[in-house]
Amino acid sequence: MHPMSEFEPKIVAFVCNWCTYAGADLAGTSRTQYAPSVRIVRFPCTGRIDFMLLMKAFENGADGIIVSGCHPNDCHYTSGNFHARRRWIIFRSLLDFIGFDTDRITFSWVSAAEGKKWATLVNEVTEHIQAKGPFTDLDKLDFDQLKEQYDETITK
Amino acid sequence: MARIGVFICHCGENISATVDVARVAEEASKMPGVAYAMDYKYMCSDPGQTKIIEAIKEYKLTGIVVGACSPRMHEATFRKAAEKGGINPFLCEIANLREHISWVHPRSEATTKKAIDIVRTIVNKVRQDTPLFPIKVPVTKTALVIGGGIAGIQAALDIANAGHQVIMVEKSPSIGGHMSQLSETFPTLDCSQCILTPRMVEVAQHPNITLHTFAEVESVSGFVGNFDVKVRLKARSVDLSICTGCGACWQKCPSKKIPDEFNAGLSFRTAIYSPFPQAVPNKPVIDRAICTWFQKQKCGHCKKVCPVGAINYDTEDEFIDLKIGAIVTATGFDIKHTDFFPEYGYGEFKDVIDGLQFERLASASGPTNGEIRRPSDGQIPEKIVFLACSGSRDKAKGIEYCSKICCMYTAKHAMLYKHKHHQGNAYIFYMDIRSSGKNYDEFVRRAVEEDDVRYIRGRVSRIYEKNGKLIVKGVDTLMNSEPVEIEADMVVLATAVVANPDAESVAQKMHISYDKHHFFAEAHPKLKPVETNTAGIMLAGACQSAKDIPDAVSQASAAASKIIGLFSTDVMTREPVVAVVNRSMPPMFTTCTGCLLCMEVCPYHAIEREEIKDRTGNVLKIAAKVNAGLCQGCGTCVAFCRNKSIDLQGYTNLQMLSEVMALLNKPF
Numbered sequence: 001m002h003p004m005s006e007f008e009p010k011i012v013a014f015v016c017n018w019c020t021y022a023g024a025d026l027a028g029t030s031r032t033q034y035a036p037s038v039r040i041v042r043f044p045c046t047g048r049i050d051f052m053l054l055m056k057a058f059e060n061g062a063d064g065i066i067v068s069g070c071h072p073n074d075c076h077y078t079s080g081n082f083h084a085r086r087r088w089i090i091f092r093s094l095l096d097f098i099g100f101d102t103d104r105i106t107f108s109w110v111s112a113a114e115g116k117k118w119a120t121l122v123n124e125v126t127e128h129i130q131a132k133g134p135f136t137d138l139d140k141l142d143f144d145q146l147k148e149q150y151d152e153t154i155t156k
Numbered sequence: 157m158a159r160i161g162v163f164i165c166h167c168g169e170n171i172s173a174t175v176d177v178a179r180v181a182e183e184a185s186k187m188p189g190v191a192y193a194m195d196y197k198y199m200c201s202d203p204g205q206t207k208i209i210e211a212i213k214e215y216k217l218t219g220i221v222v223g224a225c226s227p228r229m230h231e232a233t234f235r236k237a238a239e240k241g242g243i244n245p246f247l248c249e250i251a252n253l254r255e256h257i258s259w260v261h262p263r264s265e266a267t268t269k270k271a272i273d274i275v276r277t278i279v280n281k282v283r284q285d286t287p288l289f290p291i292k293v294p295v296t297k298t299a300l301v302i303g304g305g306i307a308g309i310q311a312a313l314d315i316a317n318a319g320h321q322v323i324m325v326e327k328s329p330s331i332g333g334h335m336s337q338l339s340e341t342f343p344t345l346d347c348s349q350c351i352l353t354p355r356m357v358e359v360a361q362h363p364n365i366t367l368h369t370f371a372e373v374e375s376v377s378g379f380v381g382n383f384d385v386k387v388r389l390k391a392r393s394v395d396l397s398i399c400t401g402c403g404a405c406w407q408k409c410p411s412k413k414i415p416d417e418f419n420a421g422l423s424f425r426t427a428i429y430s431p432f433p434q435a436v437p438n439k440p441v442i443d444r445a446i447c448t449w450f451q452k453q454k455c456g457h458c459k460k461v462c463p464v465g466a467i468n469y470d471t472e473d474e475f476i477d478l479k480i481g482a483i484v485t486a487t488g489f490d491i492k493h494t495d496f497f498p499e500y501g502y503g504e505f506k507d508v509i510d511g512l513q514f515e516r517l518a519s520a521s522g523p524t525n526g527e528i529r530r531p532s533d534g535q536i537p538e539k540i541v542f543l544a545c546s547g548s549r550d551k552a553k554g555i556e557y558c559s560k561i562c563c564m565y566t567a568k569h570a571m572l573y574k575h576k577h578h579q580g581n582a583y584i585f586y587m588d589i590r591s592s593g594k595n596y597d598e599f600v601r602r603a604v605e606e607d608d609v610r611y612i613r614g615r616v617s618r619i620y621e622k623n624g625k626l627i628v629k630g631v632d633t634l635m636n637s638e639p640v641e642i643e644a645d646m647v648v649l650a651t652a653v654v655a656n657p658d659a660e661s662v663a664q665k666m667h668i669s670y671d672k673h674h675f676f677a678e679a680h681p682k683l684k685p686v687e688t689n690t691a692g693i694m695l696a697g698a699c700q701s702a703k704d705i706p707d708a709v710s711q712a713s714a715a716a717s718k719i720i721g722l723f724s725t726d727v728m729t730r731e732p733v734v735a736v737v738n739r740s741m742p743p744m745f746t747t748c749t750g751c752l753l754c755m756e757v758c759p760y761h762a763i764e765r766e767e768i769k770d771r772t773g774n775v776l777k778i779a780a781k782v783n784a785g786l787c788q789g790c791g792t793c794v795a796f797c798r799n800k801s802i803d804l805q806g807y808t809n810l811q812m813l814s815e816v817m818a819l820l821n822k823p824f
Contacts, residue, residue, distance in 0.1 A: 047791060076790075
């Protein structure tokens, strides 16, 4: 394991095309520097984001996740961001219930005019995840034991 | 087997200064599915594009990734190049190396690594790309204009003058709308009917316009370019093709005590009536809710006196089906009436009137022939108090917004009164004066400086009657908030502009959205002010928000020009980024279970319920079906679908999963 100071977190950002992706573009055109830890995946709308993809990302080595789209009422498609927000609230309580560390997922709104906010958001999340350390919760799980438990429950 | 080409752009030095582009290209060439990788100084330049085109041919590429600037910048450029190279343009994707990497990070190992990661994700996405083809939709070049007020009239004339067919549907017996009720208009004080009626006649006589008055839209289905609209022609009981509009019928009608809508209740009309002398069409209609024949099957005077036999009591509502390409919604507004204000007497004081009633009093065609007289006793008032912001900007009354027109028309009312009655006193209680249109502030100044209208900044708490006078109790906030009490002969409330009572049901029929005040919602408050979220349906006038005449006319012309643009081609082309429900042969093997959750969440009503039938017509299965004409490609349905039966072209589940997996170096 890396010592904390050297740990470079892998952060995946799920963003919408119209607001946050454009906001990140604006950060670029204004040359606002931020941590190179983030990898952007572009969606047409936050409403398109299937939250199981967040789990897939964690499963494959992401340490933190950002979900960001248009501010409420600004959605290019009127209501996609509301659907995303609602789904996230429910999904979060599900994750809390199963003991998943929801602190690693940051839900935010960044508009196409908020290049600075995007840079700040990435930096804050990077620092936050750096402080938390790499995501290893899944590695700790004993899948064989889980499978046994599962089989037992099923056969009952 | 995928053969992907990767092209890394230096963007002069914009990318190469911080990203080791040669290494990115080298790493890319090792990625699974990549057949060719290169880097070049300016990929978007002509020689750069030629390199792409040649490489596609030489290496028989099945897809390309361009690592360059934001896709918002040059995606179209590179897709065109891909097409020239002979592959489907949707097999070209952009890795954003400039805005998201080179411009925001210093030259470092981490920056180059990020560039490689991003290129890998996009390569992996392209591996899952499928050729997509623009959707072609035929266009019916007939427009429907709903509402015959000034906005509807303007839109209809503009579209008709461009050579397209227009069908206008107006729910009342005549077109003209609220503008026909106005006396004079600000800021020029020219007579409203003088400028409006020629346009009404033009609508009626225009060879390209079909006018249906006393008609309402019953249902709207279909999509842009191809709407199916059902219109209810309400039973008029008068045959318009025979009636000459002579007026014998309404002169003989015995029901004479019906409050006249056109005169805002200040006079009476008969049960068979033509709404006003300049009505278009100027032919009567029977108000069946009141007519003695329809209530008691007695009377029949009008039928007896009609010289041409145009009256027929047996007509029924008719329905017509229309094929429409685009729709202008110009259904207008309503105002709050005096009964909305308990503090101003619940509408029980006859001499407390609303702005529209004052318009009728001041109008030469009104119940007093343009003399401003008290409704209670017909006396000329010596003192009139005008209250701006009656209801508007008042959260307690549930109307937070500014009604926009009241500051101006209140100034106009006070001026009209002073012009007609020089010795009279006009007071205006106001909160702020909002007069930001062209020549508007000058107009208000004129009221104050030339016509001696007295403005008092403050609100009125109460009005009550005392000895035949109306006592107006207010406050002057510019005079240490001193209480003010005025003994007035008449009070005019500039009541709030509100949405039509049936606005909500109209919006639901059209599948357009509306705000909490039931004003129709534009697609974007700044950049799409006339479009709605339903493609092909435009907004004009005060149905969207409170508007004065110049604004309503501008918006109507804008809506018309949008439609003329739409009608300029026979076939519309749309981006194929739309949702699709998976289909198989036979169709009943679709994985869609028909839960139709997608239908509920779709903001565009683009998803329909489809019955999959066998040859004999038995329903085998219910499934969702996407109307590609309406779908805007947000993908909300995809995230909601319980078993992944619906997918978004260009952002499929497989593509998004591939991207996520590749980000973390686990190609899918």
